[in-house]
Amino acid sequence: MRVRDILDAPQLRMRLLHGDAGDLDRTVARVCATDMPDPRPFVTPGALVCTGLVWRQQAADSDRYVGLLAGSGAAGVVAGQALHGHIPDDVVAACRDHGLPLLSAPQSVPFSRIIEYLAEQTAEVRWRRVQSRADRQRRLLTAGAEIDTLIADFAAEQQVSAWLLTATGTVIAGTEPLTDPEIDRILATALTAPRLPAVTAGALRVLQVGAGDRITAWYLAIRPSAPELDPYGADLAAVAELYRQRRADRRHLNWELADRFPAPFPDRPGLTEAAIVCEVHLTTGTPHGGPGLPDGAAALGAVRTALHDALPDIVTTIDGDGRLVGVTAGTQAATAGVVNRRLGRIAPALGGIRLAVGVSARQPEEPLAGTISAAAAASTAAREDAGPVSVRVADIDSAVGLFTAVPGGLQRRFAERVLGPVLEYDRVHGAGLAGTLEVFLGCDGSWRQAAERMHVHLNTVRYRIGRIEELTGRDLGRIEDRLDLYLAVRTLSGQTAPV
Template sequence: MRVRDILDAPQLRMRLLHGDAGDLDRTVARVCATDMPDPRPFVTPGALVCTGLVWRQHAADSDRYVHLLAGSGVAGVVAGQALHGHIPDDVVAACRRHGLPLLSAPQSVPFSRIIEYLAEQAADVRWQRVRSRADRQRSLLSAVAAGAEIETLIADFEAEQRVSAWLLTSTGTVVAGTADLSEPEIDRILATALTAPRLPAVTAGALRVLQVGAGDRITAWYLVIRPSDPDLDPYGVDLAAVAELYRQRRADRRHLDWELSDRFPRPFAERSGVSEAAIVCEVHAGTAATLEAVRAALHDALPDLVTAIDGEGRLVGVTAGTQDGTAGVVNRRLGRIAPALSGIRLAVGVSVRQPDEPLAGTIGAAAAASTAAREDAAPVSVRVADIDSAVGLLTAVPGGLQRRFAERVLGAVLEYDRMHRAGLLKTLEAFLGCDGSWRQAADRMHVHPNTVRYRIGRIEVLTGRDLGRLDDRLDLYLAVRTLSGQTAPV
């Protein structure tokens, strides 16, 4: 209700003493009556204050009193005439000076009648809202039963409620919405959606965000509303509930496809004449449910993506696109869900298939890149399989050849460790990781430096290579990285 509604009520017979059109459009949250010398403890922001002017002993009292009311954020003042027989000019002047609308109540209208009137009007508004919501629920369910698309429901909601509305996924795909959203706007919306202690919540840009789907915020959708009039009540709870039917329907179809592909795995089909990128995603410190949520997020970011879960529990997929373009999309879209990961880390590798290159080699290169991404402490780390180093060049080699190379170079060391549990491979990895420093390797392994020297000597005998030579050291380094899973998987 607005101040104007109080003024226009014929049964109250109010008279306007001060206030322009903007003042009369102020929202009235409640009506309170007070004549205390300091009204602040008894009024609240948005209140219409009824006063009999008992506090006014002198003309100077008016400015002080009205100043206190204005500072409390009240909507306006209703002054009674019973005490003075009229409203003194100094009261009118004070309201004009402090920008408060002033209404005069006739002596025959007690303040209790004004309070009752407001209560009756508020009850009527609530009843109208209940009826309107029931009608809206029936209308939505009828539209769903008739096969209406969610885009149609969003458009109808916008027109009916005079709002702008969108339906978004957690990575920023706009499922429905009639107006454009910029990428920064989507970032702000999802930052609120994924980090707010509870939903609904309001973003910095006064957008209201409701969750569509209970539980995991990564797999949920979000209904976003921008009201054109703050006095409206377009919260969209009913629309969010209906949107959940569409979200769940899409999720069920996707999960059925995944279940079939995971239960009956088939090699990824190779498409000639199409640029393809492979993706390997490792989820650290997560659960099976987390992997499924990340899988859904990747499919949402890359609609053309085909995925499977490999034997090591990694998410492996192929999509149409370039290496850098795919990596950019994954980095931006998965980066949006990072606030909801709660200590879980995603290491993602991306590689592009070169002309005449087997797809298995491309996936192996992506796996190597994802392993390199483990070294990044960020919640989401995306690496591409560049061939600007010896290790990068090895990633372009098919996984089978990598395995043969590693077994050829370190086969005798692996057999010796298997028979004697000597820890030679672990020592070699530490030694190479410490740039050939005996003492640093010993400190890292918590052994005596002489132990490291003995084991390295045994490795040189078994492999026939001299770790003092650059080429021999490079061979051993690449073989160790292959066996540790930092290139294509063995």
């Protein structure tokens, strides 16, 4: 916007009192109104200063005041006629001496209208520029330009910071690094806001990239450099959707071929691998799925997208039971940690859908089918857990670890059958047999240590353990019977839950 544009605007009805062609071509960065005796705190370079001449008490005031405006880098002056009924000649002379163009505003045009006009025209110019830039970006993307180049291009043009993220927190492109807490805040807004665009607690504007469910969508987060800047992110989101959809189409084609013509997972000797089995369950009595997820089939596809996003090198298929089965490079602990963290982020968008995920490491020389079976057992156990996303690992390097892969319902049924008579006896007689058994097993079967820990006579411990053996039909001197009772006690005390 130039001074000439303000002068030529018919709705403002301005009159030029001083200024040549060069003066009128000056760029107007903003319009400010002030009548303070010292205007310098309110005037920035490129400002068009609107004044009602309240500061003018005598003719000599004009040269001092206009000199201060010129020294502050003002682009020009708009003088109002309301106070004097005209523009005094000394004001015109001062503007001529200090090289500032002078416009006269009629009494019927308030300074606020001039400010609004500049804002509207600036927004229109920026809008046309952004539209042109968006068209250029689409052409560049079609020609194969990288999305990070387009994000950087947009951010520089609009004076903003911008990021493109997936629903699980992968940063596709961005102008600067994001911390995990920042990613969490962005996705919490993206996946829970009633509608998008929305603004995060950190004043980032979040737009959805891609229609449909919020799990397979991407998100554009924009931080403007100043509150008044409108980044026009919808245009960049539309461009980014071309990139997202193109990548999604290639991935879905690969999945369709893999599911239609299933093949064994590749055997990669010497590589540390983990198997993942993910089950999708519909919760009864609640709406099934978040936005765009009406049923389990749609959710399974969305979760498959999320899993591939979290673990880029994973190979997946859908087995005969409708479970998502995959194999990825990495240790069991690291894989479970990534899955728990990344799938946990999409939990708010799952609605009435629960995910039960099992992870198992492949042991040396172990067939891959055995690793997948262990992961499947862990996912079955995860069904019993609360919460929308449950991740269990198949800890099968000990008897207790193997037992944790058994579903929780079966664990409790086993414990109640083994210790049921003992619990019933304690309920009727208050004999404390179950507590004695737990202490005795914790002391590795030492009668004396158990007696000392419980502060009872040694014979009391012997009597109680004998009574337990009679009620359960187990002999605590036999290793297999002691293991049965040990697992039953741990189950009932809640110690079999995996960490």
